[in-house]
Amino acid sequence: MRIGIVTEYYRPWPGGISEHVHHEAEELAVRGHDVKVITGPATGGWRDEGPEVLRLGFEYTFTSNGALSRMVLGSYLLNFRRLLRRHDFDVVHVHAPMDPFLGIAALYSAECATVGTFHANFEPSFLWETLFRRLRSVTLPAWKRMHARIAVAEEARRSIAHYFPGEYEVIPNGVDTARFHPDVPVLDDLDDGRPKILFVGRADPRKGLALLLRAFADIRPAIDGLQLVVVGARAHEVESDLVHLEPEARSNIRFAGYASPEDMASYYASCDVFCSPATGQESQGIVLLEAMAAGRPPVAFAIPGYRDVVTHGVDGWLIDELSADALADGLRRVLRDRVEVARVGEAGRKTALGYSWPKVVQRIERVFETAVETRAAAGTSG
Known part of the structure; x- marks a missing residue:
């Protein structure tokens, strides 16, 4: 099949959608499809x-749903149908x-089968009420033009x-289990035998x-030689939090900045546990x-979405109370038992x-095959 994947977010923009699209496109190409990714500019x-x-x-x-987001704007909106038609x-x-503008423009412009994948987990708010209810004359026809719909998790579907309301097939995000592997070499400058916690993400x-x-x-x-390695977020973005820490604690935090997708596996391999303290x-x-594939067990808050991935005490640890004290207690218990860390890491893999x-x-x-069949059976062009 000739497949066009449309996304506001793609490399080098960091985040889950970017990685999902990249690996989806690569794997579809391996399976013999002609694939093109249609996205915004790179920087x-x-x-x-x-x-x-x-x-x-x-x-x-702009900031949306507690995270940095983007919209792709420009004159392409006037010629999108022609672009899609050219690639047939x-x-x-x-x-x-349903995000403006690239996604909705693609749905209105496509003259072939269309599939939408929903990633966001959000609660009803003014933003979503405005987008989905007050602009319903735009969003509802776009939603109806999809021949099939996917949600990456039950929380996204909800x-x-x-x-x-409608049918959504839940198909999760994937992970590159060949790249993220327990046997990846450790980074030389982190190969010092000291216990390490890894954080990966933006400063949102x-x-x-x-x-x-x-x-x-x-x-x-309490943990001799403990270090914290931060990949993604930069020190100046959390300076207001760092100033309240003792100098000894600050000196044992390493901000690695942006890491390429290829280098990320080595960061996981260089640390003992992974911590994702997202609050919702x-x-x-x-x-x-990624951490589980690398054999590095995650410690995370027991938020919706994460509970669907991690089984507490089996392939990671989930903390119920969303607080620094509870997180500290959980990390302290985990880091004091290296045998348990190894066991849970193997289960996570x-x-x-x-x-x-x-x-x-x-x-x-x-x-995709079902969407093509549905469109053919309907005998329509949209």
Whole structure:
């Protein structure tokens, strides 16, 4: 099939949707499909590798649902139908299809089967009420133009179904179990034998880094040589939290900045446990799967979405109370028992194998086939 994957978010923009789209496109190509990713501009001299990428417009960034988001704007909106027609796609797969503007534009412009995948976990709010109810004359026709719908987790399905009841097949995010592996070499500058906690993510408040910084400062004196490695967020973004820490705690926090997808596996391999202290609005958590695939058990809050991935005490640990004190208690118990860390890490690897991209994309491919059949049976062009 000729498949166009439309997404506001793609590399180098960090996050779960970007990684999902990249691996979906790669695996579909391996399975013999002609795949193109249609997205917004890249920044910082980024060079695309792997799947063919068509970049459009310019980006506008803003904060939504507790995280940094973006919209792709530009004159492409006037010629999108012509672009899709030129590539003669059999299926257009739109990620976050109800987000303005790229997703909705794709649904209105496509003249082939369309599939939408919903990623967001959110509670009803003014933003969503405005987007989905007050703009219903725009969003409802776009929703109806999809021939099949996917949600990456039950929480994502629940969120969108509140506004648009209907059938959604839950197909989770996947993980590259070949890249994220327990036998990946450790980074030389982290190979010092000291115990380490890893955080991966942006400095968005809902990612919970401020809570982890306080928890780390609390437990560091009790765990000899303990370090915290932060990938993604930068020190200046959390300076207001760092100033309250003792100098000894600050000196044992390493901010690694942005890491390429290729380097991420080595960061997991270089640490003992992974901590994702997100406090909500997470549909599933690709970082949990990456850590589990690498054999590094996750410690996380027991929020909706995460509970669907991690089984407490089996392949990770979930903490009920959303506080720095509870997080510190949980991390302290885990780090004092290396045998238990190894056991849970092995179990996590087995769990992650069930989320391998070949298995996930095989299910997505079947949805594409169903969408093509549904459109053909309806005998319509949209």
